[in-house]
Amino acid sequence: MFDALADKLQGVLGGLRKSGRLDEETIGKAMREIRLALLEADVNFKVVKEFVESVRERALGQDVLKSLTPGQQVVKIVHEELAALMGQGDSRLAFGRPPTVILMVGLQGSGKTTASAKLALRLRKEGKNPALVPVDLARPAAIEQLEQLGKQIQIPVYRSELRDPVAVAREGLERARAEGIDVLIVDTAGRLHVDEALMAELVAIRDATKPMNILLVLDAMTGQEAVTVAEAFQQQVAFDGVILTKLDGDARGGAALSVKAVTGKPIKFASVGEKLDQLEVFHPERMSSRILGMGDVLSLIEKAEEAIEADDAVEMEKRMRSGEFTFDDFLQSYRMLRRMGPLKGVLGMIPGLGKQMEGLDVDEKQMARVEAIILSMTPKERRTPHLINGSRRLRIARGSGVSVQEVNKLLTARKEMQKMMKHLGKGKMPALSPQALGRAGRR
Amino acid sequence: MTLGWAELLGDAAAPEPEESRRGLFRRLRGGLSRSRTALAERIAAIRFDPDDDETWQELEEALILGDVGVQAAGELVQRLGRRRSIDDLGTALAEEVAGLFGPPPRLDLAHKPAVILVVGVNGTGKTTTIGKLASRLTASGRSVLVGAGDTFRAAAEEQLEVWAKRAGADFVGSNKGQDPAAVAFDAIEAGIARGHDVVIIDTAGRLHTQTNLMEELIKVRRVIERRLPGAPHETLLVLDATTGQNGLQQAKIFSQAVQVTGVVLTKLDGTAKGGIVIPIAYDLGLPVKLIGVGETLDDLRPFDAADFGRALVGGDPGEDTAAD
Numbered sequence: 141m142f143d144a145l146a147d148k149l150q151g152v153l154g155g156l157r158k159s160g161r162l163d164e165e166t167i168g169k170a171m172r173e174i175r176l177a178l179l180e181a182d183v184n185f186k187v188v189k190e191f192v193e194s195v196r197e198r199a200l201g202q203d204v205l206k207s208l209t210p211g212q213q214v215v216k217i218v219h220e221e222l223a224a225l226m227g228q229g230d231s232r233l234a235f236g237r238p239p240t241v242i243l244m245v246g247l248q249g250s251g252k253t254t255a256s257a258k259l260a261l262r263l264r265k266e267g268k269n270p271a272l273v274p275v276d277l278a279r280p281a282a283i284e285q286l287e288q289l290g291k292q293i294q295i296p297v298y299r300s301e302l303r304d305p306v307a308v309a310r311e312g313l314e315r316a317r318a319e320g321i322d323v324l325i326v327d328t329a330g331r332l333h334v335d336e337a338l339m340a341e342l343v344a345i346r347d348a349t350k351p352m353n354i355l356l357v358l359d360a361m362t363g364q365e366a367v368t369v370a371e372a373f374q375q376q377v378a379f380d381g382v383i384l385t386k387l388d389g390d391a392r393g394g395a396a397l398s399v400k401a402v403t404g405k406p407i408k409f410a411s412v413g414e415k416l417d418q419l420e421v422f423h424p425e426r427m428s429s430r431i432l433g434m435g436d437v438l439s440l441i442e443k444a445e446e447a448i449e450a451d452d453a454v455e456m457e458k459r460m461r462s463g464e465f466t467f468d469d470f471l472q473s474y475r476m477l478r479r480m481g482p483l484k485g486v487l488g489m490i491p492g493l494g495k496q497m498e499g500l501d502v503d504e505k506q507m508a509r510v511e512a513i514i515l516s517m518t519p520k521e522r523r524t525p526h527l528i529n530g531s532r533r534l535r536i537a538r539g540s541g542v543s544v545q546e547v548n549k550l551l552t553a554r555k556e557m558q559k560m561m562k563h564l565g566k567g568k569m570p571a572l573s574p575q576a577l578g579r580a581g582r583r
Numbered sequence: 584m585t586l587g588w589a590e591l592l593g594d595a596a597a598p599e600p601e602e603s604r605r606g607l608f609r610r611l612r613g614g615l616s617r618s619r620t621a622l623a624e625r626i627a628a629i630r631f632d633p634d635d636d637e638t639w640q641e642l643e644e645a646l647i648l649g650d651v652g653v654q655a656a657g658e659l660v661q662r663l664g665r666r667r668s669i670d671d672l673g674t675a676l677a678e679e680v681a682g683l684f685g686p687p688p689r690l691d692l693a694h695k696p697a698v699i700l701v702v703g704v705n706g707t708g709k710t711t712t713i714g715k716l717a718s719r720l721t722a723s724g725r726s727v728l729v730g731a732g733d734t735f736r737a738a739a740e741e742q743l744e745v746w747a748k749r750a751g752a753d754f755v756g757s758n759k760g761q762d763p764a765a766v767a768f769d770a771i772e773a774g775i776a777r778g779h780d781v782v783i784i785d786t787a788g789r790l791h792t793q794t795n796l797m798e799e800l801i802k803v804r805r806v807i808e809r810r811l812p813g814a815p816h817e818t819l820l821v822l823d824a825t826t827g828q829n830g831l832q833q834a835k836i837f838s839q840a841v842q843v844t845g846v847v848l849t850k851l852d853g854t855a856k857g858g859i860v861i862p863i864a865y866d867l868g869l870p871v872k873l874i875g876v877g878e879t880l881d882d883l884r885p886f887d888a889a890d891f892g893r894a895l896v897g898g899d900p901g902e903d904t905a906a907d
Binding site: 176179180181182185247248249250251278279280281282284285286287288289292332333334359361362363364365366368369386388389390391394395414 | 644647648649650652653704705706707708735736737738739741742745746759790791792793823825826827828829830832833850852853854855858859878
């Protein structure tokens with residue numbers, strides 16, 4: 141999602157990293173590039189200005205010039221400032237005496253209805269007992285949409301015959317109370333921040349339901365306008381946090397950077413796919429790492445944790461960091477990856493791979509062949525791959541019904557992966573050719 | 584003169600009420616008394632001095648604030664710089680903006696039935712646009728059929744059906760999860776059999792990065808073309824005016840996949856003025872054909888480059904309607 145920005149910053153700071161000395165001119169050049177990259181990423185230009193200024197100031201500071209590796213220092217500064225700009229830590233929802241009300245607000249088409257259903261599903265997974273109430277009486281079939289989504293995830297949707305959104309919300313709250321619901325999500329109609337009548341209606345709904353959480357649903361593809369929209373909603377209904385939607389596209393997502401900076405409200409969740417379970421907690425530090433092309437090992441591990449046993453996760457991380465990578469690890473991570481969802485998304489989180497993933501299509505069917513090849517190895521061969529000589533290769537190829545060439549490709553791929561893990565352990569990332577990666581995933 | 588529906592549809596000019604044109608500009612400017620666009624505000628604040636580098640930089644920043652993009656902003660500033668004299672910055676800039684767009688757009692409806700395929704990312708307003716377009720086309724005396732090709736989003740079919748009824752258009756429904764290409768095929772079959780003039784086909788919103796969904800869209804187009812050679816005669820990409828630089832990427836990839844013939848810019852009634860269509864029109868040569876300026880049936884209008892330029896940079900609204 142932020143890949144393009146990461147690439148740009150990598151391009152600029154990559155050069156800076158190599159140069160041992162840091163002078164005003166080099167920094168100035170880097171800052172111009174960063175400014176341009178951020179603007180092209182739709183970060184609000186006022187935010188960009190301040191950001192670049194604070195990075196420049198710190199970069200020119202004494203501690204940087206004295207340090208042995210000023211280039212890396214600047215990368216570190218950009219990283220820290222970026223994370224600071226997006227907010228600190230992940231932010232939880234507030235819960236009070238049940239039913240806790242969550243009010244979903246935003247422009248038309250930002251994805252409120254889908255986000256409402258996703259949030260309900262997420263809350264139920266966390267042990268809550270949520271319900272949904274659609275108060276979007278404006279858009280044709282908006283209520284049907286929420287009802288159908290509710291049916292899919294088996295969460296009650298409070299439909300009403302009333303024609304006034306405020307009354308519908310109030311009725312929903314009473315029903316929630318009567319039915320022992322602990323979280324009520326109110327899905328409101330999309331509205332323009334400049335529409336006074338509709339904004340007043342939103343205030344009335346808020347006052348009638350007294351929400352503990354008001355969430356602004358914001359499209360990740362929003363341009364410079366994100367700031368204007370966020371400021372207007374902030375002034376009129378005072379939201380508590382943001383759900384960033386459509387983050388699975390290739391929008392660079394500058395809106396995420398801007399909104400926190402101008403409203404002080406955190407981005408709480410990010411919607412990363414069309415499936416109803418694809419709503420994730422938003423982690424600013426991780427996103428910042430990602431922007432800088434440092435990868436997102438934490439998210440990767442978290443995804444892995446969902447897919448595998450906790451013990452395995454610890455073991456896996458240890459192995460990834462130790463730089464050891466046998467065919468057993470290969471097989472385990474392959475199986476894990478397949479459980480974690482579409483491979484491309486997962487690989488995108490691996491440090492340094494963001495750029496290389498471009499234009500690379502991973503054939504999921506081919507992965508089954510890879511598994512077959514590994515399963516045709518003896519346990520000893522899997523542990524100590526250098527044992528695999530010519531005749532063993534032939535046997536493995538026969539056993540898995542592939543050509544020797546394909547076995548060779550896999551052997552090379554494992555070597556590359558091991559190299560990658562070693563660098564990862566040291567916090568560095570070598571340039572990896574798409575071919576090397578592709579070897580593992582496709583013909 | 585603001586482009587009217589008759590010109591867009593290639594009909595003999597039925598005079599459009601002056602009032603509706605005048606009202607349009609006001610709408611396009613979006614409740615200006617209350618909220619001038621941020622861009623217009625900045626441009627108004629610039630004390631223009633062509634010899635001062637600072638001025639040019641401020642101007643560039645203002646354009647970037649309008650989502651015009653770094654490159655197109657640079658191009659506009661350069662073009663302004665080549666002018667010998669500039670009386671009024673807003674007016675001059677509006678002219679340059681308008682100059683980046685091609686000739687006035689046309690909708691190609693000279694087929695029976697003419698097929699219009701509507702595509703775009705999620706939440707841009709495809710279904711609503713189809714409802715308004717169908718209504719406008721029936722008002723122009725054409726018989727219209729709409730096909731519910733969005734078989735993914737919950738209740739998308741119901742939403743379109745409501746619009747079809749409002750517009751007085753025929754409707755071909757679908758089942759959830761059904762192959763959208765099959766729906767498109769049925770819609771064209773029905774359109775031919777029932778002798779309709781225009782068939783409009785809705786599709787599910789999809790992010791242009793989702794390869795499998797883009798493949799699905801390519802298939803929809805292929806099936807349409809096979810059933811009716813030469814169709815779809817128009818493939819319209821619906822783009823939200825609040826979209827930032829990602830809009831360029833959307834336009835590029837949708838064009839590559841299904842040969843987009845024009846852009847519909849929606850939600851212009853907010854403070855966002857859709858500056859992203861400038862690089863789309865200029866870099867990709869993709870014409871903007873329609874704009875959405877509000878929620879009622881009449882709020883879909885032909886795109887007029889001069890009006891757009893003035894609305895974007897906040898040129899003086901006093902003269903333009905009078906100039907009609």
